[in-house]
Amino acid sequence: MTLNAPITDTPPAAEVERPTAQAISNFYEGMRPFWHPVLREADLSERKIVRVELLGVGIALARLNGEVRALRDLCRHFQAQLSLGEIIDLDGKDLVMCPYHGWSYGGDGQCERIPQLVAGRKIPPSAKVDSYRVTTRYGLIWVCLAEQPHFDIPDYPEWLDNSYRTVTMVEDEVTRTSSTRMIMGTLDDTHFPWVHEGILGTRDDPSPPEHKVWREGQYLVLQYEAEQPPNIATTDMSADGAAAQEKVKLVYTDYVGMPNVIRLVKDSVAGRYVVWLATCPNAYNRTTNFWAFSRNYDMQPDRDHAYEEFSAHVRSQDRPILESQRPWLIPPFWSQVELPLGPADKPLMEFQKWLEELGIVTQI
Incomplete structure (x- = not known):
């Protein structure tokens, strides 16, 4: 029998291979208001952008002016992945630059540079990508997709205890x-x-x-x-x-x-x-x-x-x-x-x- 063969002796309402789209959506929504570890700190080097996935969402991680930032990994312009881009310096401020047309974003997700923008025109406020709460602990980078986490990051007291x-x-x-x-x-x-x-x-x-x-x-x-x-x-x-x-x-x-x-x-x-x-x-x-x-x-x-x-x-x-x-x-x-x-x-x-x-x- 193959791994994907149907199982006939199953209880009512059982769906053994794949949950429904609604169940998946409910799982993602239920898990949003918690801190989740997404990457080791050591794996996010300076001037690099790393893509991670959390609850089906692509996230671009980068260190901007020394702080870890987490942005939705889709440019507001034509939805290219920001993680394929690079970090640039604009008047002393680090920005994540999209590789497609150069749109560049700050740590809050607001676009601060559009090379194609005609002279005298301001960057529209809607030129913004989602940004997420992010912090570091126990050698890991943690992200919460909700505005307010339901719980704190759980304790690991032995991590910094020199007797261990x-x-x-x-x-x-x-x-x-x-x-x-x-x-x-x-x-x-x-x-x-x-x-x-x-x-x-x-x-x-x-x-x-x-x-x-x-x-x-x-x-x-x-x-x-x-x-x-x-x-x-x-x-x-x-x-x-x-x-x-x-x-x-x-x-x-x-x-x-x-x-x-x-x-x-x-x-x-x-x-x-x-x-x-x-x-x-x-x-x-x-x-x-x-x-x-x-x-x-x-x-x-x-x-x-x-x-x-x-x-x-x-x-x-x-x-x-x-x-x-x-x-x-x-x-x-x-x-x-x-x-x-x-x-x-x-x-x-x-x-x-x-x-x-x-x-x-x-x-x-």
């Missing part, structure tokens, strides 16, 4: 899933024995932990105790005899910065290991992921590569599963497309419930 060693992981390709599916998959702990057997769990003991789930400001918080095989995410493997342990007891505390960031905190005898994921919803079925991993043990820099390889391996196990899920957008409870079961799936059910309240889980 932090490594980042760059994914060269987008993941073929929605950002909400990506967060849900990272929050889901009952898949550990099946997808990550021998690393995060074992199929000999697949019983779910006793979850505590609550809301705390803009965060959905999950806490539980678990036992896992010894590995660098639970154990200081540089210590003598560390690998000889059969199981390691630890406490998970997961913080979902609604709706697109998750921070998993694992406390064990070795110390604290943190998995941080910020997702960029390029489109309803394409997500760019920004990962970071912090630890306060095994602090030697030459050990970083081991943690990078471990994280990449775990990610490679998750990716094909997440990309296989349909529909791409999380369906609402009433549709009965999916069948979450309590109490094992309580964290996922609470996450989905909050998404619905935020208007992000919509009709399929």
